[in-house]
Structures are given as structure tokens and as C-alpha cells.
Amino acid sequence: MKKITTLLPILCLLFSTLYAQEQRTICGYDYLIETMADQDPNFMEAYQKHFEEFKAIGENSNQRGTVLTIPVVFHIVWHTNRPEENLDDSVVLDQLRVLNEAYRFTNEDKVNLRDTFNTIVDDAMIEFTLAGVVRKETAMNFGFGQTDNAKKEATGGSDAWDTKRYLNIWVFKLPSLLGGQLLGMAYPPPFLPNWPFPTNLGAPSAAVDGVIIDFRVFGSNNPNSFGSYDAQGRTTVHEVGHYLGLRHIWGDGVCGADDGAKDTPRANQNSNNFANPCNPDRNTCHNEPTADGLPDRPDMWENYMDYSTESCQVALTKDQITIMRGALEGPRALLLTPITTSLNIAKSKNFGVHPNPVFNNIARIYASDTPNSIEVFDLVGKSVYYSEQVVNGQEINFDGMHKGIYLIMATFDDGKATQKIILK
Ligand SMILES: [Zn+2]
Known part of the structure; x- marks a missing residue:
């Protein structure tokens, strides 16, 4: 069987598993991608091509230097028997704050970024405004493979607001899988050109496009917790990155894998696979390809697209920003259309x-x-x-x-x- 050295994050499942004191996170979507890449030898090439298109939009943008604003609807879908899932408005607003600080690079802890990365990080100039909070009490549980049911009234969830015009974020109790816990998931921009499969990796339908987050890792002031998981509201930052086209910083593979952003250092696995996820000395890929034009650097666990401890994640890189802004001016452009009076x-x-x-x-x-x-x-x-x-x-x-x-x-x-x- 062909060994896949580069796996795709795109629709990413972020899992966290508690092994005694140790937490592990894996991307469950790897399994699906591996299958797809096995079935179609052109998969990886086609994927790369569309990714380059994304970046081209961002690079050629005439909106550089302008703030791009995304209206957000939060759906709090809480189970009748678990009122703790009905998170307070203060948690919702805190999550909005964390998102805005991350994408405007105004988070105070950005001073913790190591000097070696100072020249590659930036303010994404993307902002999030609160369009609404929808609360839905339900008698349903949403198991693995059923998470999209939380997005539909008919199946006990909360209907999306027009997903082309709003970023919909559903917050509920996510299922566990493979002994792990699903913490978040995002569909990438749908209907991309050059997508290699008729059933693309975007949302299966517009009605379910968006982000899901486990209620325990939403916001940084959440009264609930998930084991010893360090929830700082940055699972949502990470998933919104996927929603805007970003891949994991380690490229979902070993050192040869690329995340599509030229300025991010390579890594041969995610940081959470190590006892100290934020070890400043760790450098899992030496001799990075010189084509990137950058010297060899340590693993960048400060990046939101890693699986490092959330308190360590403080920045996005310029190339990641170009990709996201390309998505926002391309397949997700309707998000930027001002909404005045009606959907x-x-x-x-x-x-x-x-x-x-x-x-x-x-x-x-x-x-x-x-x-x-x-x-x-x-x-x-x-x-x-x-x-x-x-x-x-x-x-x-x-x-x-x-x-x-x-x-x-x-x-x-x-x-x-x-x-x-x-x-x-
Ligand atoms: Zn992810």
C-alpha cells in the first residue's frame, strides 16, 4: 500500500485524547484523505493547484490594507438534560474577542513569539462582527457522522443563516471517536475550481457550511472544561483558519509535507505529539527546502494551525494571511457583502x-x-x-x-x- 507522505487537513477534525495525564490530538480527516489519495494518483497535484489559485487571489488583491469583516452567527445547541451547554452570552462575546484579537494580531501574549518568527507574522486585518446568537434546546445527541444534524431544525439542531453571507458557528457537545474527543471541525470553502472529485471536500451542502466547536473549549472564560485541556478560545481560531482555506502547519505529513504557506517552517508532526508541546528547542525538520528562501527554523508552535497548547498559540504568518484573504475575496466573497436589512x-x-x-x-x-x-x-x-x-x-x-x-x-x-x- 502506498505510503502517503502528505495528507490534507482541509476539513479537519481536531481530536484530543486523554491518555492518563497526556493529551493527544489527531486530525481524523487524515483517514479520509488517505483513502482519496489512494484512489486517485492526481489528487495531491490537483489539490496543490487549487491552493495556488487561492494564494494568487490574495496576492493580486486590490483590497490589501483594508479590513475584511465577516458577520458571525453563533448557534448554541444545548441538550435539555445538560443546561451547562447553554453557554452564557459572556462566553460568546469572549470567543468573539479572542477571534478578533487573533485575526487582528492584538492578543497581548503575542510578545511571547520567538524573535526568529518576527518577520513572518502579521495582522490578518480580518474582523468578526456578531450578527446573532441563536439558542436551541434539543433532546438530540449528535454522534459521529451526525454532527451536521446539529445544523438543521428538522434533526433537532439550529438552521444555518445563509451560509454564503454569514460564518455560522455551532457550539454543542461534539462526539468522541476512536477513543478521542472531537473538539472542532470546519468545512473549507466549497465548490473550488479544479477540485479533483465531484463530491468536493467542501460542505456537502451550503446549508451545513461553517464551523462546529465543542461547548467545553469555546471561549476562554468557559465555566466548563475538558479534562486538563488548555481552552483559550483558540480551537475556534484554528477552525476558522480551516474555514478560510488554511492547512495544518505541519502539512499533515512528515518533513516533506508542505502546508501551502511558504513562510511557515516545516515540521514532521504536530506539536501535541510531544511531552512539551511548546519546547523552544524542538526542530523536527532540519534543512528545510531552500526554495522557501528562508533559513532552517525550529517548529513554530506559536502558530494557530498547530496542535500545540492553546496558551502557546499567538500568531498567523503572512503567507497564511494571503491564503485566507484570497478565500475571502474568492469563494467566500459574499461574506464581505454588507448585510443591511434582510437576508x-x-x-x-x-x-x-x-x-x-x-x-x-x-x-x-x-x-x-x-x-x-x-x-x-x-x-x-x-x-x-x-x-x-x-x-x-x-x-x-x-x-x-x-x-x-x-x-x-x-x-x-x-x-x-x-x-x-x-x-x-
Ligand atoms: Zn485542524
């Missing part, structure tokens, strides 16, 4: 509240079609009103709520629509 999928819906702005704390719903449900969120994404029995003229009472902007979301058979409400 594209329900553009035809004429709905909202009257009057708007709301002056006396009372507003009435109007809708050309009867929605299945109406929900109102405050600006931090907290649900403040929910109704499934919706009729035209139905009253929403804002008594006791603070003045400001709210988001009203209506769910119709064919999609969701949102409008802003201003409470005066």
Missing part, C-alpha cells in the same frame, strides 16, 4: 414591525406571509422575544428593555429574514 434568501419577504423606531415600547408585527416563528435579539445576540404563533398585528412589548437597536428575525418555510428595530 438574501428571504428578500421577497415584506415584514417587520410598526412603528419603527418604537416609541412607546409597543410594536406590531406585519408580514406579507405568515412566518413560522419570530424572534427578537438584542445587540449582543440575546433572545428577548420569541413566538411561534405569529399573526399580522401581533404585539411585541418592549417594557423593561433598554433603548437601542434590536434584530427581529422571522423564519419562513423558505428561509429567514431579519430587520433592525430601533427602540427609542
